[in-house]
Amino acid sequence: MRAAIYGGPGDIAIEEVPKPTLETPTGAIIRVTHTAVCGSDLWFYRGDSDRETGSRVGHEPMGIVEETGEQVTSVEPGDRVFAPFVISCGRCEFCRRGLHTSCANGDSWGGDNGGAQGEHVRVPEADGTLVRVPDRYADDEDTLRSILPLTDVMGTGHHAAVSAGVGPGDSCVVIGDGAVGLCGVLAARRLGARRIVAVGHHDDRLAIATEFGATATVSERGDAALDRVRELTDGGVDHVMECVGAASAMEMAIELCRPGGTVGYVGVPHGVDEAGLDVFSLFSDNITLQGGVAPVRAYAEELLADVLGGTLDPSPIFTKTVDLAGVPEGYRAMDEREAIKVLVRIDGHSE
Amino acid sequence: MRAAIYGGPGDIAIEEVPKPTLETPTGAIIRVTHTAVCGSDLWFYRGDSDRETGSRVGHEPMGIVEETGEQVTSVEPGDRVFAPFVISCGRCEFCRRGLHTSCANGDSWGGDNGGAQGEHVRVPEADGTLVRVPDRYADDEDTLRSILPLTDVMGTGHHAAVSAGVGPGDSCVVIGDGAVGLCGVLAARRLGARRIVAVGHHDDRLAIATEFGATATVSERGDAALDRVRELTDGGVDHVMECVGAASAMEMAIELCRPGGTVGYVGVPHGVDEAGLDVFSLFSDNITLQGGVAPVRAYAEELLADVLGGTLDPSPIFTKTVDLAGVPEGYRAMDEREAIKVLVRIDGHSE
Secondary structure, X not given: OEEEXXXXXOEEEEEEOOOOOOOOOOOEEEEEEEEEEOOOHHHHHOOOOOOOOOOEOOOOOEEXXXXXXXXXXXXXXXXXXXXXXXXXXXXXXXXXXOOHHHOOOOEEOOHHHOOOOEOEEEEOOHHHHOEEOOHHHOOOHHHHHHHHHHXXXXXHHHHHHHHOOOOOOOEEEEEOOOHHHHHHHHHHHHOOOOEEEEEOOOHHHHHHHHHHOOOEEEOOOHHHHHHHHHHHHOOOXXXXXXXXXXXXXXXXXXXXXXXXXXXXXXXOOXXXXXXXXXXXXXXXXXXXXXXXXXXXXXXXXXXXXXXXXXXXXXXXXXXXXXXXXXXXXXXXXHHOOOOOEEEEEOXXXXX | OEEEEEEEOOEEEEEEOOOOOOOOOOOEEEEEEEEEEOOOHHHHHOOOOOOOOOOEOOOOXXXXXXXXXXXXXXXOOOOXXXXXXXXXXXXXXXXXXXXXXXXXXXXXXXXXXXXXXXXXXXXXXXXXXXXXXXXHHOOOHHHHHHHHHHHOHHHHHHHHHHHOOOOOOOEEEEEOOOHHHHHHHHHHHHOOOOEEEEEOOOHHHHHHHHHHOOOEEEOOOHHHHHHHHHHHHOOOEEEXXXXXXXXXXHHHHHHHEEEEEEEEEOOOOEOXXXXXXXXXXXXXXXXXXXXXXXXXXXXXXXXXXXXXXXXXXXXXXXXXXXXXXXHHHHHHHHHOOOOOEEEEEOOOOOO
8 A cells, every 4th residue: 555654854755555454353444535734744844843754644534444343333344434633442531531632542643553644544443533424425525525624623623612611702812824723713603702813824814714703813923913912802802722832822822811711722832841831921810721632532523513514614724635646745835835734635636 | 007027038027117098988997906927928038039128018917997988888997807918899800700819900918008917008999808707706816817817828729729620529639738738628628529638748737738638648759749649549630739839849730630630720830930831741631720829809708608607717727826026936937837827916915
């Protein structure tokens, strides 16, 4: 089989690799049909984080079940499924409380399981990880395109909104106009927010934020951005969603959060180690810091129901589509910000 | 009138100062009868934080109303009252949501209002700040001694428990065996916690923790403390109360918090700037950081009811009593850890 392989910063290549095999009675083999390139893939691509060279990449798989272990009960060969960016058992305490990212038996894509940017993956815990798409939608390309973000960014944006405590009638600020930030806007609207201010740096992305439900957008930077948001929100909001994962964005989030409010964050907080977190502002204003790596498996069913019902559609974040051979080009396009998020049709054609 | 004055690190003296005067129709003048020395007073006493030399000190006043402004409706001259460590209006949005520490019209003790370690204070917002003690208890010395911690440490310990989400049947860890940590144990028990592990370094204080409801105490340090708490709690708890206000204590709190749990913190996080907060552990385990400077005014009524009802008594934290002239000795005793917390009988005698 063929798969995308990490060769070092800036180097993604499609190579022939061994196909994963079923090794546990709880596992399944998936033929990947759709996947995506993630903003977090750019960290190793840019050399900002370490990754073993020669490793398989991609963590947002959707495809067709090819083979299942004898203990698997929730899916069978031929089913259309998707899976979150972490593998979870579904049985342990943390999975049962909806925190699949802390699964006691958790595993990750890449390595022997294969990466989602490849023709096949093995999921060692099929029942706890895979989400089945009802047959009537299983081959509907438009619907699949809308479902695919539930593997990561839509669930992550939703986690930001949930962590920030966004509810009906609330005013909130979403920091970041990447795929997660845009999905965060969708999530905030879906949860009933009345006022949603999206903060970003790119007019084309902020246009999607508006399409997704942002009631105002702010493209200024630094203090000018703070001033503009405060002007729009009468001084700040009780619910801030930090969807960037950078020290400066976290700092802005805390600045814009009113006393007693909550900052919901879902981006790995890069640079916070060096810059330091403004704990004194959190302390003096009793601002809660809530969130973390998103347990998107916990949100899959409710979000899928809305996608299938036609009331939730994150697919506009896919502004470019490639085939497997086009994955390196997909990384380049995202790295150079030509594309917001790249959809990969493993068995399809680049567009 | 006489009042304690800060002369620089290690220097507290009793001096003759002007008596505060009533300047607003919403204010009151209180003749202070009881107050205390706070662990946070030691920061400037030890030179760890800046404070203007010549300033009046003390922020935990209890006394008798001497004079009220014409708009004051909740108290009248002769009433027994106490007040939290911040002054709040009771009318603004933040007071109404129980976040009096972020009061839009807030003020502080010291300066022209006078410090609580003095014979008189002015409270510019009497209705929003003062809590009246029912007449039948107004001169009951034992009861007053049990009420006095509601000005600060009992409300702060309660805020730690509330912020950590402690509820009936929960297991929690309380880090710190100072007055706040001990009050945190009381608060956790009051909220129904089933298992309360108190972590500290002093056997005499941990004995009070046991008296207050701790089901286990841990006096080891560093990794040995972590191991012992994990052993006692099957690996950690979902509710950790950080009652020290130091980087090392915050680090321990995060280490002992299980995935998806909450660290409730109420200590000013000293040293976190240098040591850095372990945001990556918070992130990967979805640990919520909640708390801050305690809005003790918001908790005064419910805690007072329990003190008066006989089910809550934080007074054992007062292990030494001084009169106004004895305040410098009180600072020394707390600085040298001879006393947990020092009660000051302004018009009384040192014991």
